[in-house]
Amino acid sequence: MSNLLYDSQRPGSQEISWCPGCGDFAILEVLKKSLENLNKTPQQTAIISGIGQAGKLPHYIHSNGFHTLHGRALPIATGVKGANPELTVVAVGGDGDMYAEGGNHFLHMLRRNPDITVLVHNNQIYGLTKGQGSPTTLEGMKTTTQPRGVTEEPINAMAIAIAQNASFVARSFIGHKELTQDLIEQAVEHKGLAVVEIFQPCVSFNKLNTYAWYKEHCRIIEDHDPSDRAAALALALDTERYPLGILYRSNDKKTYEEQQAAYQRNNTPLWQRKVDQEALRQLLDSKK
Template structure:
């Protein structure tokens, strides 16, 4: 039996009061408890930023790594021990900016991990510069005349690279978000949940109320479409109407499923066998 208390950490929380990150944290705990996954079976990896502090606020295995570098670590950890539930908490700057290259290749590889991106459209930790997902024209203290670049659309990019599970959630609806996180964890392969996360300190526009007026649920069943064209129409929508939910879902073989070497069990449980490596090296 596992309950929310098992995931409660004693670390002092440094987020601003009212930050959208609190809703995401609550949704994560609820999802793990509802799936009956015990903390020792969970590994959470993060990069750098306010979002990346999330693993400190849960009690389970964690690794707080380098800026933009959570996905390669998660990939290595999943290959070493595929019995673990591996989650990544990242910000839009950390994942789509600094770690953009890793984002692309983790999707291509289809490693069985769940990526939760706290998308607040700014670099919160460094005081509110525009991130890659900021809309063109957005004014910040560093971009007083407005952002000149086009906004990065992570969901459309994920679809174009063949991601099998693409979803958008909202920090303002932790119950719905918990359901999305549960579905993402259950999905065998790479799963992306991009989360609308108000930054109450540095973004006066994208508030909880702004999102509440615009989000809608396009799929009543909740499983998401399985054709890319329909999904692309949804992920391309932004502005007056913003779709949330599973926006695409289709099964395909994950990276770990295709590795024969893992069928005998996780690598961490194997005997150390340096001789096997030596014979490989001798053959080079």
């Protein structure tokens, strides 16, 4: 048992139910360390997820949290940040959660640039529902629902994010814990949307993309200027040896909160506004 603030037992918290060897354990550990290193208290942090194995994470960390519907972490995270901009908001989810069920939200998130961090636990499979092909499953891989092999091309979310001028785009593999921690810390510190895709083996349902496979098929980026969008896109398109590190960063984008502030009549964050109890009661009564 470590002394990490984020480890303390929360009333009603659940036992961890990931498979032994799952990459989610290390992502959880690294996320806790990153937040502590940045001196973010659990009270200052909100972890938002959708559904899936990765989606269970808010139950296992002592902070504010919201386990929402499949694919819906991103709009909820945007709402949480809007209601209380002082919170450090981190959305977590699997590749299915973020790129399939939540794919539409993912695209619009890239345009909006809310000041949140998105961690995509990319195990290239639907884990919770026992091994169906996900948007990132490699072509030809046999799965429980594609017994003759997946026929579609995998989605390249990093390339999409760079093409859409997202403000911080990074990729890691959880086998490189120090790199992952460094990227998460930089992502949380970044002002604007920070997407970190983290390769993580699913030891039960993905027998192709193992720890050894990722070690062989990934490389840590050296000598790359993340403000060079064309170079970033070229890196993202390399699917022979996936580049790990910060692929792209554009610091001059306005955050969603800043864009909205220009149009608001009342810029007091929602959580600080007084609730008119009488008006609320009348509204509720009118619906009876």
